[in-house]
Amino acid sequence: MSQPSKQPLVEFAAVDFGYDTRLILGNVSFRVMPGQVVAVMGASGGGKTTVLRLIGGQVRARAGSVRFDGQDVGAMSHAEIYAARRRMGMLFQMGALFTDQTVFDNVAFALREHTRLPESMIRDLVLMKLNAVGLRGARDLYPAQLSGGMARRVALARAIALDPALVMYDEPFAGLDPISLGISARLIRTLNDALGLTSIVVSHDVDETFAIADQVFILGNGTLIAEGPPAALRASADPLVHQFVRGEPDGPVGFHYPAPPLQADFLGGRGTSA
Numbered sequence: 066m067s068q069p070s071k072q073p074l075v076e077f078a079a080v081d082f083g084y085d086t087r088l089i090l091g092n093v094s095f096r097v098m099p100g101q102v103v104a105v106m107g108a109s110g111g112g113k114t115t116v117l118r119l120i121g122g123q124v125r126a127r128a129g130s131v132r133f134d135g136q137d138v139g140a141m142s143h144a145e146i147y148a149a150r151r152r153m154g155m156l157f158q159m160g161a162l163f164t165d166q167t168v169f170d171n172v173a174f175a176l177r178e179h180t181r182l183p184e185s186m187i188r189d190l191v192l193m194k195l196n197a198v199g200l201r202g203a204r205d206l207y208p209a210q211l212s213g214g215m216a217r218r219v220a221l222a223r224a225i226a227l228d229p230a231l232v233m234y235d236e237p238f239a240g241l242d243p244i245s246l247g248i249s250a251r252l253i254r255t256l257n258d259a260l261g262l263t264s265i266v267v268s269h270d271v272d273e274t275f276a277i278a279d280q281v282f283i284l285g286n287g288t289l290i291a292e293g294p295p296a297a298l299r300a301s302a303d304p305l306v307h308q309f310v311r312g313e314p315d316g317p318v319g320f321h322y323p324a325p326p327l328q329a330d331f332l333g334g335r336g337t338s339a
């Protein structure tokens with residue numbers, strides 16, 4: 066019997082990336098092993114979505130390498146990137162469903178677009194995916210007839226329709242009520258394990274994400290400031306990690322954007338040289 070692969074499914078090695086002259090990520094290295102659920106967290110604007118875009122080949126690293134299943138994404142041709150993306154499911158917060166199509170047709174879309182499977186097989190695959198997210202019975206509904214949590218689950222079924230190796234979630238819990246949020250988080254873990262996926266979740270929800278992740282990467286100040294299993298990060302004495310995990314307003318990451326002293330803007334500017 067062959068041994069399970071020990072090669073990372075995703076690997077960042079000393080990655081630098083910036084838009085224009087501004088560096089967004091500097092010297093970022095991490096690995097995602099097959100079967101893991103990993104979380105990419107950190108302050109807003111810290112480059113979390115950019116990490117997903119680098120993996121999907123929408124943008125390329127300036128230095129270092131981004132590998133997907135051993136292949137350097139930055140060196141792929143368009144055809145290779147297209148083929149690699151077929152092995153990646155993406156679920157974005159605003160990954161709107163097609164409003165004029167039923168739940169069934171939304172999930173069937175990628176199968177019809179990317180495969181030549183007969184409709185009878187597509188039907189079975191779609192219903193299996195819908196069953197996995199608990200919505201087999203909702204197949205004939207239109208998106209307008211779904212709750213926010215249900216719509217998110219349909220989007221999840223759509224993201225896994227092609228049996229991807231990797232599923233990337235960008236803010237999958239945004240806008241959900243606490244119950245739907247908990248259900249969605251557990252579903253990500255359950256599907257990951259039941260279907261043999263690997264999952265990367267970008268999220269701000271510390272509790273829900275820590276509850277399902279094997280490994281957490283925290284981005285801050287343009288680089289990876291911490292990584293480890295959730296329990297280790299919760300126990301971390303590092304002030305940055307501590308502030309992030311507890312959601313505290315005061316700490317190494319300031320609440321205020323740099324500004325002149327208060328008295329310069331109020332009290333008629335008294336006490337300033339301005």
Ligand SMILES: Nc1ncnc2c1ncn2[C@@H]1O[C@H](COP(=O)(O)OP(=O)(O)OP(=O)(O)O)[C@@H](O)[C@H]1O
Pocket residue numbers: 084085089107108109110111112113114115116
């Ligand atoms: N196409 C673009 N051109 C120029 N700058 C961009 C572009 N896309 C993103 N940025 C900038 O890159 C930085 C990182 O953006 P990114 O979306 O990766 O952050 P994020 O950590 O996902 O943020 P959030 O949690 O707020 O979604 C931000 O400062 C953003 O303004």
